[in-house]
Amino acid sequence: MLDKSPRPAVSVPNDLAAHWMPFTANRAFKKNPRLLAGAKDMHYITVDGRKIIDAAAGMWCCNAGHGRSQIAEAIGKQAAALDYAPPFQFGIPQAFELATRIADLAPSGLDHVFFCNSGSEAADTALKMALAYHQINGQGSRTRLIGRVRGYHGVGFGGTSVGGIVNNRKLFGTLLTGVDHIPATYDRDKQAFTKGEPEYGAHFAEELENLVALHGANTIAAVIVEPMAGSTGVIPAPKGYLKRLREITQKHGILLIFDEVITGFGRLGYAFAAERYGVTPDLLTFAKGVTNGAAPMGGVLVRDTIHDAFMSGPEHMVEFTHGYTYSAHPIACAAGLATLDIYRDDKLFEHARAIEPKFADAVMSLKGLPNVLDIRTVGLTAGIDLASLPDAAGKRGYSAMETAFHDNDLMLRIAGDTLALTPPLIISEDQIGEIIEKVGKVIKAVA
Numbered sequence: 001m002l003d004k005s006p007r008p009a010v011s012v013p014n015d016l017a018a019h020w021m022p023f024t025a026n027r028a029f030k031k032n033p034r035l036l037a038g039a040k041d042m043h044y045i046t047v048d049g050r051k052i053i054d055a056a057a058g059m060w061c062c063n064a065g066h067g068r069s070q071i072a073e074a075i076g077k078q079a080a081a082l083d084y085a086p087p088f089q090f091g092i093p094q095a096f097e098l099a100t101r102i103a104d105l106a107p108s109g110l111d112h113v114f115f116c117n118s119g120s121e122a123a124d125t126a127l128k129m130a131l132a133y134h135q136i137n138g139q140g141s142r143t144r145l146i147g148r149v150r151g152y153h154g155v156g157f158g159g160t161s162v163g164g165i166v167n168n169r170k171l172f173g174t175l176l177t178g179v180d181h182i183p184a185t186y187d188r189d190k191q192a193f194t195k196g197e198p199e200y201g202a203h204f205a206e207e208l209e210n211l212v213a214l215h216g217a218n219t220i221a222a223v224i225v226e227p228m229a230g231s232t233g234v235i236p237a238p239k240g241y242l243k244r245l246r247e248i249t250q251k252h253g254i255l256l257i258f259d260e261v262i263t264g265f266g267r268l269g270y271a272f273a274a275e276r277y278g279v280t281p282d283l284l285t286f287a288k289g290v291t292n293g294a295a296p297m298g299g300v301l302v303r304d305t306i307h308d309a310f311m312s313g314p315e316h317m318v319e320f321t322h323g324y325t326y327s328a329h330p331i332a333c334a335a336g337l338a339t340l341d342i343y344r345d346d347k348l349f350e351h352a353r354a355i356e357p358k359f360a361d362a363v364m365s366l367k368g369l370p371n372v373l374d375i376r377t378v379g380l381t382a383g384i385d386l387a388s389l390p391d392a393a394g395k396r397g398y399s400a401m402e403t404a405f406h407d408n409d410l411m412l413r414i415a416g417d418t419l420a421l422t423p424p425l426i427i428s429e430d431q432i433g434e435i436i437e438k439v440g441k442v443i444k445a446v447a
């Protein structure tokens with residue numbers, strides 16, 4: 001019989017078996033867990049009370065730093081006032097306010113926001129929107145979706161299909177049909193140790209012309225790219241690349257989707273990378289930083305002409321048969337509004353932009369340490385490629401994450417043997433110095 005007596009609160013679990021952790025090396029983790037209990041500003045606190053400096057903004061989320069009381073209070077107040085409201089056929093004022101404020105931050109033309117709960121849902125929503133738009137627009141033959149090698153668009157079937165990281169795809173069968181990929185924009189021989197956007201590589205956009213020639217423009221619905229490929233290990237767009245993609249997509253009537261789940265909300269020093277690059281896509285996905293990570297939320301910014309194309313037919317009919325039970329959840333909306341207040345009042349995007357050169361110089365100072373093959377930086381983001389151990393790809397990176405956390409009180413992210421630094425935007429120059437010193441120790445420790 002089940003024991004239904006109340007369980008005592010435990011701060012440290014003694015059994016880690018039941019929780020099958022996402023995107024985690026479960027067996028290695030459970031042998032030597034990295035358990036977190038609190039967070040404030042630039043730091044996490046472990047269950048045993050150690051203060052860990054956060055060089056990952058959680059997971060590219062907590063741009064305003066941790067433990068922002070304004071956000072916690074907004075969430076608490078909202079949960080007490082209205083815990084849940086159905087987002088289909090009903091609405092809450094906060095959702096409309098948040099959509100307006102996000103649209104105000106976006107390049108003009110991206111005037112509408114469709115809410116969901118994650119970056120994965122945002123990617124799948126944008127892809128479905130692109131297909132539906134062409135259908136409505138009398139171009140139903142446009143069903144092909146184009147992603148990019150090394151791209152990451154979450155874990156839904158759409159996002160996985162257009163994604164270009166082989167380990168994320170190979171277990172899951174044929175995925176969506178009618179998907180193709182343009183090449184990644186990285187060439188180490190030509191780009192190594194570049195600060196910001198590499199000079200070399202705009203021509204990679206021309207590969208889209210080859211896919212158009214192969215498949216026919218009238219079969220292609222959309223191209224989706226991250227303005228900076230994050231999860232694959234930080235690959236900034238080469239100079240002129242995104243502009244060229246925009247020109248080619250426009251020429252052929254193909255929709256351009258920017259996945260700004262990482263680059264949105266200040267990571268590259270602007271509200272959206274679209275602004276940094278002066279390129280306006282047709283659809284733009286966001287998540288993570290929209291609530292500073294404090295509540296799950298994602299969304300798609302939509303060009304007015306695309307939105308308006310849906311607004312036809314009988315007015316009592318649903319125009320876009322898509323949405324989630326938790327789209328524009330009251331708690332996420334409250335967190336989002338409080339987060340945008342902080343970004344504005346603390347001028348965090350401006351701070352990120354101002355401190356970018358110092359960050360880039362500091363990270364580049366690691367050049368020359370053992371096994372460092374390349375360093376890339378853009379905005380408050382850096383990727384450091386370490387040489388793989390023979391026959392054990394990813395092992396050096398994993399060891400680096402472990403020694404960072406356990407021995408150096410540092411949280412960083414890894415992508416294989418690449419270390420990714422993506423600190424909260426509140427970071428000071430001193431804290432940049434502290435992180436780089438620790439990363440240097442980590443690199444030496446795994447040499």
Ligand SMILES: Cc1ncc(COP(=O)(O)O)c(C=O)c1O
Binds near residue numbers: 152154
């Ligand atoms: C560019 C990009 N798109 C989509 C996603 C998926 O977001 P989520 O994990 O919230 O589903 C991520 C997550 O890191 C991402 O980096």
